Amino acid sequence: MELCPPNRSPGCPVEGALDAIGGKWKGVVLFHLLDGKKRFNELRRMMPGVTQRMLTRQLRELEADGLVHREVYAEVPPRVEYSLTAKGETLRDIILALKAWGETHVPYFALSKPRLPEAETA
Amino acid sequence: MELCPPNRSPGCPVEGALDAIGGKWKGVVLFHLLDGKKRFNELRRMMPGVTQRMLTRQLRELEADGLVHREVYAEVPPRVEYSLTAKGETLRDIILALKAWGETHVPYFALSKPRLPEAETA
DNA sequence: TGCATTAGTATACAAAATGTCACTATATGC
DNA sequence: GCATATAGTGACATTTTGTATACTAATGCA
Known part of the structure; x- marks a missing residue:
């Protein structure tokens, strides 16, 4: 295991992908970014339960992994827009597959999903 | 968030799937089980770095989620075989997609992969 | 007799991830 | 003047995850 990078050291590609x-x-953030750029508080409102701090941290990690792009506009009040990078886009199929799997196999969702117009599901 | 099951309460299907x-x-265990049943120590040897305790825990959680089947043989020395359930099998494509993504996008793997015969990669 | 093997469990502890709460700056609307 | 909104940060508490070590019981092998 000594050939791995210092901080993160997955032992196999599956683990590496799951780290990311x-x-x-992170999964939820990526999912929401699949349909275009979002502002910080916009994301926050989309995920009730996430705290400001956690959202910031997850976004920073996604940015560090090169999956998400952060664009800061020097305005007041501040505006910051998050979007998927090309690398982030390569996760689209996986995220959608995870969503589909969750909908049919996670008990909580497998039950009560009377076909909503996609916006409410996450 | 009060409609969720008591212990696990993902807010969206993507999160639910990632919980599992x-x-x-877990990802690595599932990956190894993709090609058939494995004994406890067999899995352990396949993943250097995992401790007995962690492997036990992860297997128990996978079992609780209905993804893995645990078959105990009343022998001495004990023999326990782990295999994917039908539900676990439904993750095959996702696991393989994660592996492929990791191989091409996780820096550590993206570098030095001179096409190994699949057995060594994880 | 003593040691190895199997699939764990018990206990104690360390570290990492996640969470809460209060706080910031500046501009706009009332 | 005061509240509101934005996109955060800092100190701290808690929860989850991981580690190390020792222990189990029945059998095979030397």
Whole structure:
């Protein structure tokens, strides 16, 4: 295991991929960014339960992994827009597959999903 | 968030799916089980770095989620075989997609992969 | 007799991830 | 003047995850 990078050291590609998207909120953030750029508070409102601090952290990690782009506008009040990078885009199919799997196999969702117009599901 | 099951309460299907496969070793365990049943120590040898305790825990959680089947043989020395359930099998494509993504996008793997015969990669 | 093997469990502890709460700056609307 | 909104940060508490070590019981092998 000594050939691995100092901080993160996955032992196999599956683990490596899960490291990148496996944070508590990362999958959800990526999912929301699939349909275009979002502002910080916009994301926050989309995920009730996430705290400001956690959202910031997850976004920073996604940025560090090159999956998300952060664009700061020097305005007041501040405006920051998050979007997927090209690398982030390569996760699209996986995220959508995870969503589909969750909908049919996670008990909580497998039950009560009377076909909503996609916006409410996450 | 009060409509969720007591212990696990993902806010969206993506999160729910990641809960199921997102443990430190779950993805890897599932990956190894893709090609058939494995004994406890067999899995352990396949993942250097995992401790007995962690492997036990991850397997128990996978079992609780209905993804893995645990078959105990009343022998001495004990023999326990782990295999994917039908539900676990439904993750095959996702696991393989994660592996492929990791191989091309996780820096550590993206570098030095001179096409190994699949057995060594994880 | 003593040691190895199997699939764990118990205990204690360390570290990492996640969470809460209060705080910031500046401009706009009332 | 005061509240509101934005996108955060800092100190701290808690929860989850991981580690190390020792222990189990029945059998095979030397």
